[in-house]
Amino acid sequence: MSQLKKNVTTTTRRVSINAESSVASSLLLNHQGKLWIEHAGERYLLRRTSNNRLILTK
Known part of the structure; x- marks a missing residue:
């Protein structure tokens, strides 16, 4: 029985x-327009809204 391997390519920026400094949001957000941020032991979600605005939620 052969085992299938999934090749994963990662890109480091x-x-x-x-x-x-300023950083373009396109460099931070994934293809779904989301970025998880950990700060002081808490997780926050930075996301792009349907109106192309950014919102940070806990």
Whole structure:
């Protein structure tokens, strides 16, 4: 019996950040327009709304 292997390709993006930096949301959000953020032991969801706005929820 043969075992199927799924090839997964990951892409790493490196961004230099300073006090005046900005990062395009397209670099942060996945294809569904979402990014999970962990802060101080809590999880937050940053997502793009249907009106193309960003909302952060706990």
